Amino acid sequence: MFKIVKREEMAEGTVILNEIEAPLIANKAKPGQFVILKANEDGERIPLTMADTDAEKGTITIIYMVVGKSTALFKTLQVGDGFQDVIGPLGKPTHLEKLGKVVCVGGGTGVAVLHPITRALKEIGNDVTCIIGARTKDLLILESQMKAASNELKVCTDDGSYGHHGFVTDVLKEALEGGDVKLVVAIGPVPMMKAVANLTRSYDVKTLVSLNPIMIDGTGMCGGCRVTVGGKTKFACVDGPEFDGHQVNFDELMMRLQAYCEEEKHCYEDFCTLQDAT
Amino acid sequence: MTEKKVKKGKAARLAMPEQAPEIRKRNFKEVPTGYTVAMAQEEAARCLQCKKPGCMEGCPVSVDIPGFIGLIAEGDFTGAIRHIWTKNALPAVCGRVCPQESQCEGRCIVGKKGEPVAIGNLERFVADWEREKGTGELPPKAPVTGKKVAVVGSGPSGLTVAGDLIQKGHSVTVLEAFHKPGGVLVYGIPEFRLPKAIVAQEVNFLERLGVNVEVNAVIGRTVSLDELFEQGYEAIYLGVGAGLPRFMNLPGENLIGILSANEYLTRANLMKAYRFPDVDTPIPKGKNVVVLGAGNVAMDSARTAMRLGAENVKIVYRRSREEMPARAAEIHHAEEEGIEFFLLTNPTRFIGNEKGRLTGMECLRMELGEPDDSGRRRPIAIEGSEFHMDTDLVIVAVGSGANPLLTQSTPDMELNKWGYIEADPETGKTTKKGVWAGGDIVTGAATVILAMGAGRKAADSIHQYLTWGW
Ligand SMILES: Cc1cc2nc3c(=O)[nH]c(=O)nc-3n(C[C@H](O)[C@H](O)[C@H](O)COP(=O)(O)OP(=O)(O)OC[C@H]3O[C@@H](n4cnc5c(N)ncnc54)[C@H](O)[C@@H]3O)c2cc1C
Ligand SMILES: Cc1cc2nc3c(=O)[nH]c(=O)nc-3n(C[C@H](O)[C@H](O)[C@H](O)COP(=O)(O)OP(=O)(O)OC[C@H]3O[C@@H](n4cnc5c(N)ncnc54)[C@H](O)[C@@H]3O)c2cc1C
Ligand code: SF4
Ligand code: FES
Numbered sequence: 231m232f233k234i235v236k237r238e239e240m241a242e243g244t245v246i247l248n249e250i251e252a253p254l255i256a257n258k259a260k261p262g263q264f265v266i267l268k269a270n271e272d273g274e275r276i277p278l279t280m281a282d283t284d285a286e287k288g289t290i291t292i293i294y295m296v297v298g299k300s301t302a303l304f305k306t307l308q309v310g311d312g313f314q315d316v317i318g319p320l321g322k323p324t325h326l327e328k329l330g331k332v333v334c335v336g337g338g339t340g341v342a343v344l345h346p347i348t349r350a351l352k353e354i355g356n357d358v359t360c361i362i363g364a365r366t367k368d369l370l371i372l373e374s375q376m377k378a379a380s381n382e383l384k385v386c387t388d389d390g391s392y393g394h395h396g397f398v399t400d401v402l403k404e405a406l407e408g409g410d411v412k413l414v415v416a417i418g419p420v421p422m423m424k425a426v427a428n429l430t431r432s433y434d435v436k437t438l439v440s441l442n443p444i445m446i447d448g449t450g451m452c453g454g455c456r457v458t459v460g461g462k463t464k465f466a467c468v469d470g471p472e473f474d475g476h477q478v479n480f481d482e483l484m485m486r487l488q489a490y491c492e493e494e495k496h497c498y499e500d501f502c503t504l505q506d507a508t
Numbered sequence: 509m510t511e512k513k514v515k516k517g518k519a520a521r522l523a524m525p526e527q528a529p530e531i532r533k534r535n536f537k538e539v540p541t542g543y544t545v546a547m548a549q550e551e552a553a554r555c556l557q558c559k560k561p562g563c564m565e566g567c568p569v570s571v572d573i574p575g576f577i578g579l580i581a582e583g584d585f586t587g588a589i590r591h592i593w594t595k596n597a598l599p600a601v602c603g604r605v606c607p608q609e610s611q612c613e614g615r616c617i618v619g620k621k622g623e624p625v626a627i628g629n630l631e632r633f634v635a636d637w638e639r640e641k642g643t644g645e646l647p648p649k650a651p652v653t654g655k656k657v658a659v660v661g662s663g664p665s666g667l668t669v670a671g672d673l674i675q676k677g678h679s680v681t682v683l684e685a686f687h688k689p690g691g692v693l694v695y696g697i698p699e700f701r702l703p704k705a706i707v708a709q710e711v712n713f714l715e716r717l718g719v720n721v722e723v724n725a726v727i728g729r730t731v732s733l734d735e736l737f738e739q740g741y742e743a744i745y746l747g748v749g750a751g752l753p754r755f756m757n758l759p760g761e762n763l764i765g766i767l768s769a770n771e772y773l774t775r776a777n778l779m780k781a782y783r784f785p786d787v788d789t790p791i792p793k794g795k796n797v798v799v800l801g802a803g804n805v806a807m808d809s810a811r812t813a814m815r816l817g818a819e820n821v822k823i824v825y826r827r828s829r830e831e832m833p834a835r836a837a838e839i840h841h842a843e844e845e846g847i848e849f850f851l852l853t854n855p856t857r858f859i860g861n862e863k864g865r866l867t868g869m870e871c872l873r874m875e876l877g878e879p880d881d882s883g884r885r886r887p888i889a890i891e892g893s894e895f896h897m898d899t900d901l902v903i904v905a906v907g908s909g910a911n912p913l914l915t916q917s918t919p920d921m922e923l924n925k926w927g928y929i930e931a932d933p934e935t936g937k938t939t940k941k942g943v944w945a946g947g948d949i950v951t952g953a954a955t956v957i958l959a960m961g962a963g964r965k966a967a968d969s970i971h972q973y974l975t976w977g978w
Contacts, residue, residue, distance in 0.1 A: 254730055268687060272780070274788035275687075300788050315687040317724045446779070446789075449685055449726055449913050452771035453753040456762055463755065463762065468913060482762055485864035489764045493790040500785060 231312035232267075235289060241369040245295050245339055246305050247281070253288030255280075255318045261346035262324030262440065262472055265290065266448045268315040269307065274300045277445045277467075280319070281342040281372075290316075293342035293371065299498040302505070320448040321471045324350070324438070329412035332356045333405050334380065335398050335426055337363050337418025341372050343440055344417045349379035351415070357381050361401045363418075367392035399425050406433045413438065416475060420484050427475035437475035441466045443486060458482050521623035522551040529844040533814050536699045536782060539841060540604075540629075545583075548633040552581035554618060555625045562615035563627060568961040571595045573612055573627055580630055589638040592631065593647060597671040597714075598664060598960065600639060600706045601693060603632025606957050607835050639709055646717055650677035655974045658683060658741040660727045660914070663691020664956045665747035665947030667710065668963030669970070670719045676971050680718075681741075683725040688778060691749055692948075693956070695778040696770070698808050700815065701838075704777070728917035733943060743970045746929060746938070746945040747963060750953045752909040756800065760858030761904075765792060765866030769801070769809045769905035776812050794901025797821045798869060800855060801905035802832040807839060809903040810847045821847045822897070826854040826874050826887040850897075852876070854889065858902065869897045908953050928952055936966030944970055 236249035255265060264279040282291035296305050307313070324347050332351050336344040341362050352358045360380035364370040365388045377383040384401050385393030394401055398418075405411060406429070414437040416426035423439040430437040443455040443466050450468035457466050460477035464470065524540045526532070532539050543551065555577040563573040572591055579588035592599045608614070608628035616624035655678045659666045662684040670680045688694050690707040715721060727733065727748075736744055753768030755761055772791070775781040781791035797813040799806045802825035810821045823842070825832060828851050832839060843849075852874040859868040873893035876885035910927035921940040922930040929938055929945040936944040946962030948954055 254725075258730060272783075272787040274779070299785075303788070315724050317685070317687070317726060317730075319729055320726065446771055446774055447686065449729075449751075450911050451751045451753070452774055453755065453768040454771045458762060463757075482864070486762065486764060488863070489792070490790045493784065497785040497788070497790070 231314060232316040233312040234307055234309050236291075237307075237309050240293075240371045241295075241364070243296075243305075244369065245293060245342075245371055246301075247291060247293045247342075248304070248307070249289050249291045250313065250316060251288060252290050252316050252318075255316065256283045256288050256290050257285050259283045259290060259319035260323035261326070261350045263319035263321045264448070264471065265292070265316050265318030266320060266445065267292070267304070267313045267317075269300070269303050270314050273303065273314065275315075275317075275446055275448070276300050276304070277320070277442070277448060279343040279440070279471075281345050283346075290318075293339055295339040298494045299501045302498065302501055306505075317448065320467060322469070324415075324472055326350050326354055327413075328355045330357060331359070331408075331410045332413045332415070333359045333361065333402060333411050335361045335363075335402055335414060335416040335418070335422075336376070337398060337422040338369075339371070340416075340418030340422070340440070341376065344415065345372055345375055345379060347415055347417075348376065352380060359405055360384065361386065361398045361405070363387065363398040363422075365389065397425070398422065399429050402426060402429060406430065406435060411435050414475075415439075420480055420487070423475060423478075424480035427478065427480070431476050438472050439475040439478060440471045441473060441478065441483060442471070443483060444489060457486075519550075519554050521554065521626055522547050522629075524626070524629050529841075529846070532700065533811075533845040534817070536815055538703055539700050542636055543629055543633045545637075548580055548630060549583060551626050552577045552630055555581070556617055558617055562617055563612040563625070566611045566613075566615035568611065568957045569595050569964060571612075571631075576634065577625065577627070577630055580634060585634050585637045586642060588634045589642065590647075592634065595964075596960065597668055598710050598956075599631050600635035601664065601702060601710065602957055602960075603628050603630075603635055604702050604706075605697060607955060609836055611957070639706070647675060649675050649717065652679070653677040653974065655679065655743075656681070656741045657743045657745065657970060657974070658736050659745045659747065661685075661691060661747040661749060661947075661949075662689035662711070662721065663747055663749050663947060663959060664693060665749075665959035665963040666691070666745065667714060668960040669745045669747065669944075669946075669967045671714050671717070672964060672967035673970060674714065674717045674719050676967075678971070678974060679720075681720040681722060682714075683727055684721065684723045685726040686778065687723050689721050689723060691747075695774045696805070696808070698773065698777055698812050700811065701808065726913070728914035733914075733918050733940070737942065742942065743973060744943045745936070745963070745966055745970065746914070746943065746949060747947045747959065748911065748914055748949045750908040750948040751911040753904070754907045754909055755904055756855065756906060758855060758857050760860060760866075763858055763860040763866045764864050765794070765860075765900055766858060766902045766904065767792065769799075769805045769903050770908065772809055772903045773805070773812065776816070782812075782816055791816065792901055793817055794899070795819045796899045797901045797903070798855075798897065798899040799823050799903045799905055801825065801907070802827075802834055802849075803905065803907070804834045804838055806903075806905035807834045807842045807847075809905050811842055811845055813901065813903065814845055814847060818901075822850050822899075823847060824850045824853050824855060824871065824897075826852065827884060828852055828876060831884045852887065854887065855902075856894070859896075866900055866902060867898070869899050869902065871895055871897055910949060910952075926952070934965060935969035936962060937969060942973075
């Protein structure tokens with residue numbers, strides 16, 4: 231069992247942080263990599279990016295949004311409980327390079343995924359501006375951590391309840407106008423990544439995105455995670471999860487993410503009814 | 509004496525009792541239900557106890573077939589299973605999935621004039637008897653050598669190496685990427701053909717012998733081969749299987765409703781998705797299911813789809829019946845369960861609706877021309893023969909390639925041009941010192957017993973290395 235040593239709720243309980251004992255993985259993981267977790271015998275294999283690792287303590291941190299049955303089940307796990315299986319580190323680490331001015335754009339739980347990458351980009355000497363966004367103030371996560379991890383932090387909310395009133399792309403546009411941005415890293419909901427990629431394309435700025443297709447094994451065995459990048463089929467678990475945002479077919483990704491929405495919906499509703507009853 | 513035996517050989521082969529097709533096509537319980545004691549003894553009595561047994565020549569691991577069959581005939585089942593174990597550590601598995609018709613049974617003398625002795629059924633019988641009624645006594649182990657061996661991959665190949673080396677006194681750790689050991693035996697071959705409880709029991713047997721099994725260990729990611737050496741392992745065996753799905757690269761192949769057989773079968777078997785929503789992993793349930801390909805994997809996918817409630821299931825294959833690579837018994841089982849065969853048919857593109865869900869497939873009819881590299885007659889499209897097939901679920905079972913995950917992280921080991929590991933066919937040695945390989949990752953997708961045979965040879969070679977050096 232992989233024990234949970236720390237648990238936090240954020241964004242009004244819709245986002246959960248777990249720090250988990252997994253020394254082998256903690257020792258090996260690099261920014262951009264993910265793990266696959268399975269709560270119990272009958273559980274689903276769920277991929278989540280590591281928001282942080284501590285090799286000395288032998289722990290990894292995951293931050294996930296509760297969206298369906300499996301993440302709702304994860305939410306019930308308390309400190310002292312654990313995951314039956316944690317597999318990783320999986321995926322290719324982020325390619326880190328000293329380029330100069332870099333903008334990191336995060337939305338929703340994507341901010342968690344972005345955190346270690348941002349920190350690493352800054353550590354190797356880039357001038358990192360961070361733009362993070364949420365629908366509303368209470369759903370914003372990791373603000374202070376992102377501030378510490380970057381040179382400059384800009385916050386936006388869709389409803390204007392905090393920071394800039396508007397989308398991350400509005401703020402990004404301003405930054406791009408400066409003309410000196412060498413790289414944009416965008417991680418968040420697929421529509422957000424698509425919008426960012428469309429914007430940066432017109433400025434011809436290289437853009438890295440992290441894709442989240444449905445996965446089973448995470449080792450290149452099932453082909454379930456296939457995405458189209460530059461017209462070619464790639465497996466996000468082994469070829470990615472990060473890709474050149476200008477090459478990704480986001481519409482296909484959004485479509486494929488709907489593969490099980492009917493089944494998942496019923497399963498989630500049943501689980502919630504059960505939870506409420508107990 | 510001789511005459512009496514010839515007579516014995518003339519008795520009809522005892523058919524294996526099976527669940528009736530119309531019942532089994534909707535459940536996941538094992539199809540053949542197994543011989544009774546009386547049946548096993550009766551079938552065993554058909555064996556001629558040949559002095560020069562053809563059956564053994566056909567067995568890739570040279571099980572003493574007349575020896576164990578003779579013991580069954582005498583009612584000494586414990587003796588029979590011990591006999592098999594000296595050559596084959598997974599008889600309950602092999603008795604169920606080996607292509608006997610082209611191996612041992614294909615060479616059985618009795619088969620020359622009538623039907624061969626049912627060697628597979630008998631092997632299965634004793635293995636099951638031992639599991640259910642046996643003493644569970646462990647075979648003897650050599651004194652501890654203090655040498656550590658890592659076995660990467662827990663398929664039949666890796667399990668064989670682990671079993672052999674632990675009995676030779678070495679300390680063995682099996683490292684498996686998935687959360688359950690067994691390889692294709694647990695994620696590929698369906699429950700109705702090979703109950704997972706049996707695989708679990710075989711693994712447990714190794715654990716009781718002292719093998720340490722670590723799951724969730726993706727070698728090449730969690731640890732590298734060189735790090736394993738640093739941790740004190742003196743030899744490493746790679747039995748990581750083939751495990752890279754092939755697609756057809758046709759337009760529309762990423763539509764929702766098109767899955768690789770690996771994904772489909774992994775959901776169904778390893779994740780038990782046929783029990784969704786009692787388990788959390790979903791599986792698409794098609795009404796009009798099409799399976800592309802005609803090997804064992806295709807038969808397994810088609811029969812799984814039928815059990816998941818499909819209205820109709822079609823196998824679409826571009827060659828003719830003669831070239832179908834699946835075992836005859838599996839093709840027969842599939843037909844009995846109502847799977848339709850569309851032979852000499854090749855898909856050309858997939859069609860979806862506005863939600864990106866598969867609705868149909870366009871196909872061409874084929875005819876066979878001259879033999880190609882594979883020795884099989886080459887399928888040629890018949891011009892103007894396009895037709896449409898309605899389908900909401902396509903399972904692509906057209907073969908698999910070498911998964912590069914581990915080999916990419918081990919640059920100092922030679923691969924062949926298809927990405928399979930180069931290994932000496934006699935010893936399993938790779939070009940990296942202290943590393944052996946065998947099974948599907950060396951040969952390409954093959955069979956359980958060949959993967960085990962490769963494991964056996966490698967185990968002998970590893971034992972020699974640990975005793976005498978490379
Ligand atoms: C490499 C990778 C890293 C990820 N990192 C994070 C992370 O750090 N934080 C986070 O909150 N989420 C992350 N995700 C997404 C997360 O895996 C899914 O939200 C989760 O699997 C949903 O599971 P569920 O059963 O609770 O929801 P479900 O009920 O299964 O699904 C709800 C919806 O989520 C989508 N979905 C379903 N399964 C998956 C899946 N395996 N992967 C992606 N989307 C899915 C579908 O659109 C589905 O309709 C990551 C995904 C990938 C592939
Ligand atoms: C659906 C299906 C049906 C089949 N039916 C039959 C049949 O009826 N009869 C027959 O004889 N053969 C059959 N076969 C073929 C047979 O199963 C294979 O030839 C055999 O399993 C190969 O054994 P292996 O030990 O080489 O590899 P596998 O069984 O593939 O096992 C490899 C194991 O290694 C693990 N692994 C891979 N990479 C890593 C890594 N980097 N780190 C750690 N672990 C790793 C995998 O997760 C897997 O568990 C079938 C195959 C399939 C897919
Ligand atoms: S060839 Fe047939 S009859 Fe002869 S020993 Fe083998 S199984 Fe018995
Ligand atoms: S998750 Fe199976 S291939 Fe990527």
